[in-house]
Amino acid sequence: MLMRGEQASQPAGSAILVRASSPVLVGRTAELRALIDVTSQPPAVVLLEGEAGIGKSRLLQELLAQPELRRHWTAMGWCQPLREPFPYGPIVDALGGAGEHLERLRRTGRPLNPLLGALRPMLAEIADHLPAQPAPLGDARAERHRMFRAVRELLATCGPTLLVVEDLHWADEGTTDLLHFLVSQPADNMCVVATYRPEESASLPLTGAHRQGPGTTSAVIRLAPLDEGHVGRLTAALVGEQDVSADFAGRLFRRTAGIPFAIEETLHALRDPAGAVRATGSAAERLLDNLEVPTLLRQAMADRLDRLSPAAVRVAQATAVLAVPASAALIMAVADLPAAETDDGIVQALRAGVLVEASTNRYGFRHALARQAVYDALDGPYRRGLHARAAAVLRAGPSLPYVQIANHLRAAEQIGEWLSTAESAALVAHDSGDSALASELLLELIDEPTISTEQVNRVALALGKSALGMVGERGMITVLGQLLEDPRLTSATRAELRFQRGLLSLRRSGSLDAGREDLEEAVAQLADSNPASALMGMSVLAVAQFGETPASEAQRWLPLVEKGIQRSADPAVRASAAANQLHTLIQLGDPAGLPQALELPDRSDDSEERRALTRAHANVADACGWVGHFSSARRFLRTSQELAGAGGAVPYVCSVTDATEAHLDWWTGRWEGLAERCEQLLDRYLDVQIVADELSLVLASLAIAAGEWDAALDRLDRPGLLSATESCAPMVISAAAARTRLYLSRDDVVSAAHAASRSLALASAKGVWAWAAELLPAATEAYARNGEIATAQALLDAYDLGIAGSDTPLAQAASLHGRGILRLFTGDVRGATGRLRDAAEAYEALPAPYDAALATERAALAAVARGADPTEQLGPLADTFAALGATRDAARCQHALRGHGTVVRSRRGRRGYGDELSPREKDVARLLARGHSNREIAEVLFLSPRTVEHHVARVLHKSGARTRADLRES
Incomplete structure (x- = not known):
């Protein structure tokens, strides 16, 4: 049957490289700080609340390692879930280590309070260190009270003491009463910390009628599950791998609900945890979804079920079969119980921590592993019956959750009904924009041996269509290739699948030629059987940006596309073809491109046309960005996003618009928070090659402007940005521009010229000089600084000839910029100043403020060389660069001012910052956090090493960090 790119099984005996616990505390900084603060102010009482496995003991372990508590004696006891509780057992455990303290007191000659003798029967192991047992009082209550007082006296005698009682929800009555006594009348040097599970405790422990004593510091600290980011950090710490994919962390978070114990056990269950945590997309999904429930988690759930009534167990089992949070009425119908027994069962399951109220009146499991543990324990025939009943109940409801019904029908082995229902479910998923779910359902259908030939052809076509909407290729190119060999498919279906595989291939690194071959073959095969798909294939072949094929090869398809658009009566088909046609026209600078794009509809009542228009506006926005129509790009982008929000969302298109918006923000100087947003998007879209490339390019550009050169080179070292x-x-040429600027910043002129030459050759071979707009100024400077004035002149001449008559405003500004730079190096300072000022104005009009500032800086330096006031020329520029976030460029302007004997004023207009970091200290702190040495920081910020040393010392002092490593971790 169809193979789906399953991961090869690991060799037998693979080592499990998961630590028993995290070497660093993750996600509990605030809680730890609160614990330290309270326990540092005795007498104190802290209740540490959290469900099983949430990390209470791990947090206590971290607390006990803190220097603030090194003088405290820690007395620890554990309550046990015993059927025959041992009275005062946790306190006996905790006080058993007091002998050493009592012996030290004896050696100093300090007398012990005779009251301590009352503890001899309880603490037999330290009885030799205690005074004689006092005479009986003849009253059990009085004896008990004397013993309580003796425990408090012992804790007081042993100096600063931390009494820790774990799992208070299992405490026997005597222990609870003793703890109430201790917290109501605490010793002055004593802190009590108790942990408990709220799901197994009817009320908050140590409260109510038993009040805490006067002057007692108290706190209740509730531990919540870790969020998705902390799950990633914990995974990295446990496995010892820094490179944890966002996909894996996200799926692990959803599977475990962020509960540390569940995370640890899941990682232990993986054959190759170090490799698994780097998995992305469907690979990460398969690794976790196919994993058995770890033994400890399975046993923990079995223990909880054992404490429930038969009706409550049936409630839990029905909820496990339903798989999603459900109402009491639905659970009752599937469990086949009366209403009263169902309600009582739900209450029991909630109190035992088996179920949770996921939302108002909807009940489910805390995490997927808990649900799976209950589900896996069901006997086969009983499980099938529950699924059959669930399918029947859901079918009778007011709305039809097709996906759920299909899953129940398959599990109930009602295959015929499942085949039709699953196909309907896939259609609903596709229409709602969930292409990945649609593809998953369709793959299951194709794998079914009893599916009819007619249905397999229909499903195959739907699969290809859904694959095109997915975020990331996820092995679908291989899947479609295998389907092409399926003898059940008709020739028409094969042609469609070949067309769809070709489209997918154009999105994946290294498969452009294969994609183009598929499309050309599909267009020929579909010309008669499906003109609409043939038209789409031709429009994709008309896209000029892919690969090294000359743009003229793509342009030859444009007349055929235009003719096909005019012939088509289907608005969705016309919009789909126009999406690619307009993209090419605008990118090539055709003056007719943007006016035609403005005629695109911005709304539609038809779902297919709405999706096609979403993509068309997204494509136009992308093309406008590359040639400098930034305002138009923003407008088309906004329309695409509005169409997506109105029901036209396609996951792949949404990923493209997110990347386009990030790139537009780079071009137009909207840099605040941009790096963080790009990082998040990159994690989300790591599988979408072209999107990941564009986001990496933006991050690299930001890093260069901030002087983080090594980080920038890492970003640029992607196949899609190199070739x-x-x-x-356009992406490769823009990446070369970034690389050239980086080398120029490091005064590596030879490397800069080499990087520029390779991509200029690409622009020439493609025949689209406009794509080199970002590269041209840097290339001109690289050649000129390398003594290649004639090469720079020839480049500018060829460039101007290549963009003549084109509607490419960024290229026009770049030409002025390049001409101004060349005139600087040929000694025509006056002419250079004029050209550079014109370039700055052209950039501002786009708007492209960073490029405008760079052109203005060169003009200002030329003006200063001719006697102009440096402060007037360069002072405002330093502020402009700083406001953008271009740390390196701002520092360069300030350095130039200092070189002319000008005192550099503070960016914020004042000198006193107190405990806050000054702007310069913030720059130093950022570079320190990135791991830069003092020498590297000095180079980036144009400072002396001694000055950097002073800044580093102030940064460490103000931030409270002891070392550079502390600063990097904060």
Whole structure:
């Protein structure tokens, strides 16, 4: 049957490289700080609340390692879930280590309070260190009270003491009464910390009628599950791998609900945890979804079920079969119980921590592993019956959750009904924009041996269509290739699948040529049987940006596309073809492109046309960005997003619009928070090659402007940013511009010229000079600084000839910028100043403020060289660069001012910052956090090493960090 790219099984005996516990505390900084603060102010009482496995003991372990508590004696006891509780057992455990303290007191000659003798019967192991047992009082209550007083006296005698009682929800009555006594009349040097599970405790322990004593510091600290980011950090710490994919962390978070114990056990269950945590997309999903419930988790759930009534167990089992949070009425119908027994069962399951109220009146499991543990314990025939009943109940409801019904029918082995229902479910999923779910359902259908030939052809076509909407290729190119060999498919279906595989291939690194071959073959095969798909194939072949193929090859398809659009009566087909046609026209600078794009509809009542228009506006926005129509790009982008929100969302298109918006924000100087947003998007879209490339390019550009050169080179070292055979040409050329600027910043002129030459050759071979707009100024400077004035002149001449008559405003501004730079190096300072000022104005009009500032800086330096006031020329520029976030450029302007004997004023207009970091200290702190040395920081910020040393010392002092490593971790 169809193979889906399953991961090869690990060799037998693979080592499990998961630590028993995290070497660092993750996600509990605030809680630890609160614990330290309270326990540092005795007498104190802290209740540490959290469900099983949430990390209470791990937090206590971290507390006990704190220097603030090194003088405290820690007395620890554990309550046990015993059927025959041992009275005062946790206190006996805790006080058993007091002998050493009592012996030290004896050696100093300090007398012990005779009251301590009352503890001899309880603490036999330290009885030799205690005074003689006092005479009986003849009253059991009086004896008990004397013993309580003796425990408090012993804790007081042993100096600063931390009494820790774990799992208070299992405490026997005597222990609870003793603790109430201790917290109501505490010794002055004593802190009590008790942990408990709220799901197994009817009320908050140590409260109510038993009040805490006067002057007692108290706190209730509730531990919540870790969030998704902390799950990633914990995973990295446990496995010892820094490279944990966001996909894996996200799926692990959803599977475990962020409960540390569940995370640890799940990682232990993986054959190759170090490799698994790097998995992305469907690979990460398969690794976790196919994993058995770890033994300890399975046993923990079995123990909880054992404490429930038969009706409550049936409630839990029905909820496990339903798989999603459900109402009491639905659970009752599936469990086949009376209403009263169902309600009582739900209450029991909630109190035992088996179920949770996921939302108002909807009940489910705390995490997927808990649900799976209950589900896996069901006997086969009983499980099938529950699924059959669930399918029947859901079918009778007012709305039809097709996916749930289909899953129940398959599990109930009602295959015929499942086949039709699952196909309907896939259609609903596709229409709602969940292409990944649609593809998953359709793959299951194709794998079913009893599916009819007619249905397999229908499902195969739907699968290809859904694959195109997915975020990331997820092995679908291989899947479609295998389907093409399926003898059940008709020739028409094969042609469609080949067309769809070709589209997918164009999105993946290293498969551009294969994609183009598929499309050309599909277009020929579909010309008669499906003109609409043939038109779409031709429109994709008309996209000029892919690979190293000359743009003229793509342009030859444009007339055919235009003719096909005019012939088509289907608005969705016309919009789909126009999406690619307009993209090419605008990218090539055709003056007719943008006016035609403005005629695109911005709304539709038809779902297919709405999706097509979503993509068309997204494509136009992308094309406008590359040629400098930034305001238009923003407008088309907004329309695409509005269409997506109105029901036209396609996951892949949404990923493209997110990347386009990030790139637009880079071009137009909206840098605040941009790096963090790009990082988040990159985690989300790591599987979407072209999107990941564009986001990496933006991050690299931001890093260069901030002087983080090594980080920038890492970002640029992606196949799709190094070679057009792996990606799209404009991206590769823009990445070369970033690389050239980086080398120039490091005064590596030879490398800069080499980087520029390779991509300029690509622009020339493609025949689209406009794509080199970002590269041209840097390339001109690189050649000129390398003594290649004639090469720079020839480049500018070829560039101007290539953009003549084109509607490419960014290229026009770049030409002025390049001409101004060349005139600087040929000694025409006056002419250079004029060209550079014109370039700055052209950039501002786009708007492209960073490029405008760079052109203005060169003009200002030229003006200063001719006698202009440096402060007037360069002072405002330093502020402009700083406001953008271009730390390196701001520092360069300030350095130039200092070189002319000008005192550099503070960016914020004042000198006193107190405990706050000054702007310069913030720059130093950021670079320190990135791991830069003092020498590297000095180079980036144009400072002396001694000055950097002073800044580093102040940064560490103000931030409270002891070392650079502390600063990096904060």
